[in-house]
Amino acid sequence: MADTIAPNPNALDPNASSARLAAGPRGKKPRPVLAPRNIMLYGALIFAAIYYLLPLYVMVVTSLKGMPEIRLGNIFSPPVEITFEPWVKAWSTACTGLNCDGLSRGFWNSVRITIPSTVVSIAIASVNGYALANWRFKGADLFFTILIVGAFIPYQVMIYPIVIVLRELGLYGSLTGLIIVHTIFGMPILTLLFRNYFTSLPEELFKAARVDGAGFWMIYFKIMLPMALPIFVVAMILQITGIWNDFLFGVVFTRPEYYPMTVQLNNIVNSVQGVKEYNVNMAATILTGAVPLFVYFVSGRLFVRGIAAGAVKG
Amino acid sequence: MKLRILAAVLAAGVSFSFGPASAAELEVTHWWTSGGEAAAVAELAKAFDATGNKWIDGAIAGSGGTARPIMVSRITGGDPMGATQFNHGRQAEELAQSGLMRDLTDVATRENWKDIIKPSSLLDSCTIDGKIYCAPVNIHSWQWLWLSNAAFKTAGVDVPKNWDEFVAAAPALEKAGIIPLAVGGQPWQSAGAFDVLMVAIAGKDVFNKVFGDKDEAVAAGPEIAKVFGAADDARKMAKGSNVQDWNQATNLVITGKAGGQIMGDWAQGEFQLAGQTAGTDYTCLPGLGVNEIISTGGDAFYFPLLKDEEKSKAQEVLASTLINPTTQVAFNLKKGSLPVRGDVDLAAANDCMKKGLDILAKGNVIQGTDQLLSADSQKQKEDLFSEFFASAMTPEEAQKRFADIIASAD
C-alpha cells in the first residue's frame, strides 16, 4: 500500500501514513445533518453503542448500590443511595482464606509481571518479525507456520509440557519463568503483526541501507525501530491487556507471593459467603480492569492508527 | 561456596541450640475460602503458629477443581508448598507413588494414629503401599436433607420426616410458588445427590456393591432402577432452581424460596451464618430420614517431600498439630464437620451435628465416593448426572450409561 516509493527516508516518515489517515474517512460528500441517511446512520451507531455500554453501566451502577437495594431493585435502575463501601471492600478488605487485604495485594504483582513480560515479548517478537520480513533464511517460513498454528492450541494443553520444560530449566515458580511463558504465548500474534508491518515498508529503504553496508542489528535499530512506532503501540496495548487479564499462567506458573491481581479477583468472586455480594464483585471487576481500560481510553486512537499503519497488510 | 557451607553450618548450629522447636515458615495451600471455612482455617493457623512456626496461607478460591491443578503443577514442577489440602481418597495417590510426597509413618506411629483416628477407613485412605501419607482433619458426610420450616408452613403442609413425605409435599409447595428441591448447577451437586438417594433407597449393601465392588450387574439391576426413579422425581422437583453454587442453593432454602436441598453437612455452616436454629428454622434429616447412614469423606493434609530440613521438621509439627484434640475441636466446630477422633468432646455442637456424631458412634458409616472411585470415574458420573438433571433423558437411558461407567470404573 505504500504509495511513496522514494529512496529518501524522510518521505517514508511513519507520519506519512497517519497523514493519510488524517485525511479522514471516505464515502460520499457530507450531507445536511438531518438527512434520512444520517438519521439511520447515527441511529444504528447509537443503538450499537447502547449494547456496548450497557454492561459497563450495569457494573458501575451495581458497584455503587448496597446489597438490600440490589436484592429488591432491577439491575438497570440507578442507585438510590450511593455507597462506596463495595469499592473499599474490594480494594482493601475482601478476604481470601486468611488474607484480608482485597485486591491491593495483587496490584503491584500484576505490575511486576506485566511490565517485564510486555517488554520482553515485544522485543523478541519485533526482532522475529524483522528477521522474517527482511532476512529470510531457509526454513524460516516453516517455523513461522508452526508458530501461527501454535496460536490455535488451547493454553490448557500446553500447561504440562511447559511445567516440564520450566522444571528442567530450574525456572518453575519464578518470575522469569512466568515472563518466558507470556513471551511464548504472545509470540504468534505479535510476530505476525511485526512481520506484516516490516513487510509493508518499502524494500528500497532496506536495500539502500544494505548498500551502505549496514548489518542486521544496525538496520533494525537505526531504521526499522524508529519507523515501527505505530505497531509497537498496537503490540503494547495487546500485550498489556492480555497479560494483565491473565489468570491461568499467573496462578499455575508462579508462587503465591507473585500472584497477580486476577487471582484475587477470582478469589473474591468465587468465595461466596452466604449470598453473592454482587456490588463487591462488580467493584473488584472494574478495579481489576482499570489498568487495561485506562490504556485503551488513552491510546485507542493510536491503536487504530497503528493497525492501519501496517498490521493489516499481508 | 565456602560461605554457603559456613552459613549452613551456622544455621544447623542455631537450629540445634534451639532444639526441635526451630521456627520455619510453611506455606499451606487449600481451597477453603467461604466464610465458615476461612474461620476454620484460622484455627489451624493459630494452633500451628503457637508451636513457634509460621503458617503462610495460600488459599485458592473456586473449589478443588480450580485449586487442585495448581497444587499438582507446583508439586510436579519442583516448587512444592509445605503442605496442601486434598480430599481424602485417591487424589494424591500417584504423587505419593512417584515419591513426591512425604511419608508420615514415623509421626503416625509415634502418636499412635492407628488407635486414635475413627473410623479407621480415614487412615486407610491415607495409606499407600503400607505407608501413611496424609493427616486427615475432618469428616464430612453427604447424606443430609435440609428443609426450610418456613416454606412448608407457607405451603400449609407439615415438615416431612423422610424423602417420601417430601416428594408427596412437592405439589403443595409448587402451588405456593416454592421450588420443592434446590439443586445448584455445579455438576458435583447432582452427582452427589444421586449417591445420597442410592444409600437412602437401595441401602448400604447395594451402595457398597456398586461403588466398592464396581458390580455392573447390580448397577444395571432393579434396585438401582428404583434409585433412578427417585432421581427422576428429584429432577422434576428441582425445576426452576437457577443457581450455580451450592451455597446459593442453600440460600434458597434459608430464605424459604425452596423447600429443601440434598447437601452435605457443610451446608450447616450457611444456616448458622444466617442465624438460623436447627429444629425451629430448619430441619435436617440424615440419610434423607430413611436410612440413617452417613459417609465419611472429608479433607486431609498432604506434605510434599522437601529438601529443607527445617521445613521438614515443621511439617511433622503441623501434622501432629492437625490431629491434636484441641485443634480438632476448634477447627471442626467452625467448619461444621465431625472430628477425626472419637475421644474429643463436642459439647458445643448443635442438634444436627449431634445427630451426625450419634450415627458415627453407632458405626453406621460408609466410605465416601471420593475414596471408592477414582477422580476419573467421579468426573464421568458428574457429567452424566449434570446432564440428566438438566435434560429430558429417560431414567432407563441414564441407568444404562451409569452401568457403563461402573463397568469401566477403577
Next chain:
Amino acid sequence: MTGQANAGRPNQLLRNLNSKIASIPMILTAVVIFLGGTLWTVFYSFTNSKLLPRLNFVGLDQYERLWDAPRWVISIQNLAVYGFFSLIFSLVIGFVLAAMMDQKIRFENAFRTIFLYPFALSFIVTGLVWQWILNPEFGVQSVVRSLGWTSFSFDPLYTPSIVIYGILIAALWQGTGLVMCLMLAGLRGIDEDIWKAARVDGIPMWRTYVQIIIPMMRPVFITTLVIIASGIVRVYDLVVAQTSGGPGIASEVPAKYVYDYMFQAQNLGQGFAASTMMLITVAIIIVPWAYLEFGGRKRG
C-alpha cells in the same frame, strides 16, 4: 542452505547467521514448545496416564472412549455452532460498524472507544457481567416483564437448547470492537481514487463495498480471521465464567473437556486424546492455508 551461502558469498552466511541468531527464540518456541509439546501430547494420548504421565500404552482406547462420551460430542457440536456464528457475526458486525464509522461521522473517537473498550476486559469479567444481565430473575427478562410485558421470555443461560447463543452474545460484545478496528484500519488503507472511480461509474455504494473494497481488504480479513478463529478454538474462560458448561452439559466446549479431564478427573491420557483431536481438526484446516498464506509467497 549453508551450502548455497558458502558457494562464493560468505557475506550471506554472516547475514543469515545474524538473522538466525535473532530468530532463536522463535525457533525454540516453535520447535520445542509448540511442535515438541504437541508431539509429546499426541504421544501420551496413546497411554493410560492418570495424574502423571507414564508410558503404559493402551492403543486407541482413549480415543474410543472419547467419541463414546456424550459430553465430548456435545462439546464438538457447540464449538461448531459457536464457531460458525461467531465468525460470521464478528466479521459482519465488525465490518458494518467500521463502514459506518468511515462515513465522516461526528464523535468518531467516542464511538470507537465505546466499541473497543470491552476488549480490554478479560473473558472472566465478560462472562460474569453477561451472566448477570441474562439472569432471568433480575436481568433483562425481569426488567422487561416489570415494564408490563409479562409473557416476555428471554432466558438463554438456563435453556439448554439456546444456551450457546447466550455465550455468543457475550463473546461478540467482547470481541467485535477489535474486529471493527481492524476493518476500519483496512478501509482507511483503501485509496480514495477507487471510491472516486466507483462513484463516477455510478456503482451503488453497497456494490462498491462487496465487489471492490472487500476483495481489496483480503489481508485485513486474513489477520482478522487468524485472531477470531484462534479465539474460537480456545474458548474456555468465557464458558467457565458464564455457565460453567451448564445447564447440565449443554454449553460444554472442547477446551473445557480437555482441562477438566486432565486436571479434575486426573486422566491425562483422556485429556491428551481430546486435545489431539482438537489439534488434528485445527491442523487440517489451518496448516495448508497457513503455509500458502505465509510460506509460499515471496516478500511483497
